[in-house]
Ligand SMILES: Nc1ncnc2c1ncn2[C@@H]1O[C@H](COP(=O)(O)OP(=O)(O)OP(=O)(O)O)[C@@H](O)[C@H]1O
């Protein structure tokens with residue numbers, strides 16, 4: 001049995017669609033978002049449905065053999081897992097944004113709000129800029145509007161949330177897509193089964209690109 005950690009939320013639907021296209025016959029339980037464990041006997045798979053940020057944790061600890069995680073989560077969590085395939089779903093990017101009135105050089109005690117404190121800290125370290133990172137759990141765009149921080153580091157997809165809140169993008173940090181990740185021990189013990197999943201998904205990803 002192969003245990004697969006799936007992220008609930010916005011990646012879930014796209015990941016399920018990808019698996020179905022790869023020939024895995026996922027039952028209607030996958031449309032019931034209260035179920036946390038779904039066994040698919042014919043595929044020899046058990047699916048666990050986790051918070052997106054927790055998927056690499058389940059895979060690192062080996063309670064899931066493989067999983068689907070956003071690159072943002074991978075960078076933030078730095079878990080000891082293999083990233084074996086870019087699934088090219090849930091495309092977005094990480095960016096720095098602020099109010100249009102923001103002036104960098106007048107910023108004497110720079111504060112940056114983010115749901116990704118490690119990613120944000122390492123980005124500003126690389127830029128040689130000292131900032132205080134304020135960790136938030138969502139609605140990051142609120143921070144500059146009420147004076148909690150001058151800049152934010154957050155995900156941008158359509159740019160609608162930034163526009164709706166009168167914020168402008170200052171810098172792009174990194175492009176994001178979802179990845180297939182694997183526990184290193186599972187990869188040694190279940191290499192044939194895992195390779196088959198990787199190959200089947202890779203064929204669909206490549207096919208979608210044509
Ligand atoms: N606006 C977006 N467009 C496309 N992909 C996104 C967007 N926001 C996030 N993602 C990707 O989807 C993943 C999961 O995002 P989602 O919003 O479902 O989870 P979350 O923010 O961790 O959950 P919650 O809102 O419950 O805390 C992120 O890790 C990222 O890779």
Ligand SMILES: O=P(O)(O)OC[C@H]1O[C@H](OP(=O)(O)OP(=O)(O)O)[C@H](O)[C@@H]1O
Nearest residue numbers: 138139140154155156157158159160161
């Ligand atoms: O560029 P857009 O298409 O507008 O997408 C970007 C928004 O999507 C994500 O938020 P989410 O909806 O996950 O809510 P959250 O703020 O609670 O994390 C992200 O944090 C941005 O706020």
